[in-house]
Amino acid sequence: xxxxxxxxxxxxxxxxxxxxxxxxxxxxxxxxxxxxxxxxxxxxxxxxxxxxxxxxxxxxxxxxxxxxxxxxxxxxxxxxxxxxxxxxxxxxxxxxxxxxxxxxxxxxxxxxxxxxxxxxxxxxxxxxxxxxxxxxxxxxxxxxxxxxxxxxxxxxxxxxxxxxxxxxxxxxxxxxxxxxxxxxxxxxxxxxxxxxxxxxxxxxxxxxxxxxxxxxxxxxxxxxxxxxxxxxxxxxxxxxxxxxxxxxxxxxxxxxxxxxxxxxxxxxxxxxxxxxxxxxxxxxxxxxxxxxxxxxxxxxxxx
Amino acid sequence: xxxxxxxxxxxxxxxxxxxxxxxxxxxxxxxxxxxxxxxxxxxxxxxxxxxxxxxxxxxxxxxxxxxxxxxxxxxxxxxxxxxxxxxxxxxxxxxxxxxxxxxxxxxxxxxxxxxxxxxxxxxxxxxxxxxxxxxxxxxxxxxxxxxxxxxxxxxxxxxxxxxxxxxxxxxxxxxxxxxxxxxxxxxxxxxxxxxxxxxxxxxxxxxxxxxxxxxxxxxxxxxxxxxxxxxxxxxxxxxxxxxxxxxxxxxxxxxxxxxxxxxxxxxxxxxxxxxxxxxxxxxxxxxxxxxxxxxxxxxxxxx
DNA sequence: TCCAGATGTACTCATCCAGAGTATAAGGAG
DNA sequence: CTCCTTATACTCTGGATGAGTACATCTGGA
Numbered sequence: 001x002x003x004x005x006x007x008x009x010x011x012x013x014x015x016x017x018x019x020x021x022x023x024x025x026x027x028x029x030x031x032x033x034x035x036x037x038x039x040x041x042x043x044x045x046x047x048x049x050x051x052x053x054x055x056x057x058x059x060x061x062x063x064x065x066x067x068x069x070x071x072x073x074x075x076x077x078x079x080x081x082x083x084x085x086x087x088x089x090x091x092x093x094x095x096x097x098x099x100x101x102x103x104x105x106x107x108x109x110x111x112x113x114x115x116x117x118x119x120x121x122x123x124x125x126x127x128x129x130x131x132x133x134x135x136x137x138x139x140x141x142x143x144x145x146x147x148x149x150x151x152x153x154x155x156x157x158x159x160x161x162x163x164x165x166x167x168x169x170x171x172x173x174x175x176x177x178x179x180x181x182x183x184x185x186x187x188x189x190x191x192x193x194x195x196x197x198x199x200x201x202x203x204x205x206x207x208x209x210x211x212x213x214x215x216x217x218x219x220x221x222x223x224x225x226x227x228x229x230x231x232x233x234x235x236x237x238x239x240x241x242x243x244x245x246x247x248x249x250x251x252x253x254x255x256x257x258x259x260x261x262x263x264x265x266x267x268x269x270x271x272x273x274x275x276x277x278x279x280x281x282x283x284x285x286x287x288x289x290x291x292x293x294x295x296x297x298x299x300x301x302x303x
Numbered sequence: 304x305x306x307x308x309x310x311x312x313x314x315x316x317x318x319x320x321x322x323x324x325x326x327x328x329x330x331x332x333x334x335x336x337x338x339x340x341x342x343x344x345x346x347x348x349x350x351x352x353x354x355x356x357x358x359x360x361x362x363x364x365x366x367x368x369x370x371x372x373x374x375x376x377x378x379x380x381x382x383x384x385x386x387x388x389x390x391x392x393x394x395x396x397x398x399x400x401x402x403x404x405x406x407x408x409x410x411x412x413x414x415x416x417x418x419x420x421x422x423x424x425x426x427x428x429x430x431x432x433x434x435x436x437x438x439x440x441x442x443x444x445x446x447x448x449x450x451x452x453x454x455x456x457x458x459x460x461x462x463x464x465x466x467x468x469x470x471x472x473x474x475x476x477x478x479x480x481x482x483x484x485x486x487x488x489x490x491x492x493x494x495x496x497x498x499x500x501x502x503x504x505x506x507x508x509x510x511x512x513x514x515x516x517x518x519x520x521x522x523x524x525x526x527x528x529x530x531x532x533x534x535x536x537x538x539x540x541x542x543x544x545x546x547x548x549x550x551x552x553x554x555x556x557x558x559x560x561x562x563x564x565x566x567x568x569x570x571x572x573x574x575x576x577x578x579x580x581x582x583x584x585x586x587x588x589x590x591x592x593x594x595x596x597x598x599x600x601x602x603x604x605x606x
Numbered sequence: 607t608c609c610a611g612a613t614g615t616a617c618t619c620a621t622c623c624a625g626a627g628t629a630t631a632a633g634g635a636g
Numbered sequence: 637c638t639c640c641t642t643a644t645a646c647t648c649t650g651g652a653t654g655a656g657t658a659c660a661t662c663t664g665g666a
Contacts, residue, residue, distance in 0.1 A: 049379070232614085278615090554646090578632075
């Protein structure tokens with residue numbers, strides 16, 4: 001590393017996938033070992049890129065094509081697994097986020113889908129502010145003690161003291177809880193109250209995926225990768241709500257959707273689930289929208 | 304991979320850093336081998352995380368602390384290096400983006416700083432639309448031929464046919480040029496016109512860093528990591544302009560800065576570089592802002 | 607049959623912010 | 637003293653966003 005010299009290390013490498021679907025207005029992730037682990041697999045394959053290899057594998061597992069696949073993060077800290085195996089070989093995992101269409105049945109094979117709020121119950125604010133949050137902030141407050149910096153972080157991340165709840169901060173919330181000893185730790189009983197645990201750092205990887213997806217749906221039309229071919233606007237809204245863990249304002253949501261011209265009517269109507277039948281829509285992909293959309297802008301001078 | 308089984312592969316791994324500084328209103332990257340390569344180094348170290356190991360190394364190389372360090376992407380395609388070494392071992396590199404304070408002298412040692420627009424001359428739109436763009440779009444148009452999809456991509460990425468130039472798409476532009484054979488390729492002479500080449504896929508990695516940084520400065524106050532302790536508002540603006548490759552509207556830029564309350568006056572004035580002396584400001588970091596800022600919002604229902 | 611409840615759809619209104627332009631203040635150079 | 641450059645403070649306008657209201661159209665049950 002000094003100077004020009006390249007000295008490459010050998011590493012133990014694999015892929016880990018956060019595979020998301022939304023069924024019955026509930027976001028779900030594909031898991032193994034009765035919900036304890038995220039699917040992971042070997043690094044080597046005949047494919048040119050990791051991405052295409054992973055894509056193939058997922059399709060063979062779920063029977064559905066992967067609509068969207070994105071590299072999340074590469075996890076390589078020394079203490080990822082509880083007992084680090086001896087020797088200088090570091091274990092690294094490249095995490096991916098994948099979106100698949102809604103599944104009718106969870107599949108007959110090994111992989112199972114679990115609602116992601118089982119792992120992060122405090123992240124679901126659709127009905128009400130979840131009750132667990134009180135226990136959590138209690139614990140965090142005593143962890144913070146007199147440390148002003150810690151207090152500020154807690155307030156900011158968990159929407160205390162008049163600060164708003166920000167759904168994008170899921171990862172940072174989990175990391176803070178981990179730091180404060182509320183997540184994975186030796187003392188089992190108290191833990192179950194704060195969401196279902198997973199092996200190793202899989203829960204952190206899942207949190208990374210959730211945070212990324214929540215941020216992404218705001219400026220990139222990826223939600224449609226989770227929708228069936230035709231859907232009602234409410235169905236679409238419920239899906240976004242499921243992912244973000246928030247309730248949205250219906251008229252405004254509709255206005256946004258149609259002024260972005262992302263969907264078009266199929267001409268059919270839904271066979272009502274209760275009230276008045278709704279128009280069915282389909283996604284209208286465009287090259288332009290597919291790549292980038294809106295987002296905050298710099299105050300560019302035009303001329 | 305089938306079922307629960309984990310099968311990990313061994314891989315050849317290293318780190319690659321895109322280290323950015325802004326000097327004299329020019330964004331620069333740290334390079335080795337006379338500007339041909341990005342600095343890269345071994346994977347293994349005694350540090351718990353890659354991040355902290357890399358941080359140490361950079362500080363030893365530049366003599367300055369790294370203000371901001373972020374994982375960029377993990378590059379692992381089979382054809383990264385021209386002649387793939389035989390055997391099943393895939394070469395992977397974890398790319399990082401680092402920001403360091405402005406350098407007075409480029410350093411006496413091996414590493415050199417090069418303006419990043421040497422590598423991407425078509426990305427600098429501060430003075431005028433760069434002239435190279437004409438040659439590029441000519442070549443791309445003939446590459447697209449009658450293919451409507453290709454045409455649309457070219458128009459969108461390069462701001463043709465009335466579409467606006469979008470500075471964030473630097474990576475996608477480079478990838479399109481690569482796909483069309485305008486970037487790295489056997490035929491040297493024509494290439495030099497389209498920016499200085501680098502070894503392997505280093506130029507792509509650099510493009511990734513540029514694109515990420517350009518996107519980031521819009522919703523996260525990372526520019527300040529590139530600024531000296533005190534600075535004028537115009538200096539700050541010039542730095543943002545250097546990174547984004549755009550000219551900004553001065554009054555609006557100032558308005559944005561002060562309504563975000565990111566800076567405070569030091570009380571001193573600049574010893575004028577020409578016109579009226581300007582107030583000096585310093586960055587005012589806050590926990591709140593440090594973590595997340597503004598950004599597009601979902602139409603949340605509040606009550 | 608008709609009403610209650612649920613859903614779908616179309617408006618209005620106020621506020622805020624971003625893009626754009628203009629005007630004035632305060633220094634240096636000739 | 638005048639011109640040039642930079643700094644700083646306003647104004648104006650349009651569009652997007654948050655919030656609320658009104659009305660349409662179905663199902664199911666009293």
